[in-house]
Amino acid sequence: MGSTITANLTGGKTTVEIRSGERMWLADEPIDAGGGGLGPDPYSLLLSALASCTCLTIELYCRRKQWNLDSVSARFTHERIHADDCDACEDDAAGYIDTIRSQVFVEGSFDADQSARLQQVARRCPVHKTLAQGVTFTSEQVVVG
Numbered sequence: 001m002g003s004t005i006t007a008n009l010t011g012g013k014t015t016v017e018i019r020s021g022e023r024m025w026l027a028d029e030p031i032d033a034g035g036g037g038l039g040p041d042p043y044s045l046l047l048s049a050l051a052s053c054t055c056l057t058i059e060l061y062c063r064r065k066q067w068n069l070d071s072v073s074a075r076f077t078h079e080r081i082h083a084d085d086c087d088a089c090e091d092d093a094a095g096y097i098d099t100i101r102s103q104v105f106v107e108g109s110f111d112a113d114q115s116a117r118l119q120q121v122a123r124r125c126p127v128h129k130t131l132a133q134g135v136t137f138t139s140e141q142v143v144v145g
Helices: 042-065 112-122 126-133
Strands: 006-009 016-020 023-027 068-082 096-109
Touching: 042 068, 042 096, 042 112, 042 126, 096 112
Parallel strands: none
Antiparallel strands: 006 016, 016 023, 068 096
16 A cells, blocks of 8 residues: 655745645745745644544544544644754764654543553554654655756
């Protein structure tokens, strides 16, 4: 299973039209960064993929288990911190380290075992696993013509 996205810089200096099948949305840089502010910036799009995947994973898991889920929401924040300031880092990385902080809010009727399981499920959405494991880029091409 895979996904394909196309992106095209539009008439604006920083506005990008993104398409997936028949669906279309915009990405842009914030006004204070020189953009038009017409859509989320690329890191916000990345976080939105992670947040939506987390919510959907919990929903689908609860549905399959027939657990009483009332609502689920998530808040993800991306930060770049200097490697020297990273207490949680295992190695001596140089430069900056990207960190993502998460808060997931699950409402429903769950016992202690179910609550513990949902803690694990939240970290096992496919997008989270992809980011945590790293990504291999293949067949990169830049065609200049």
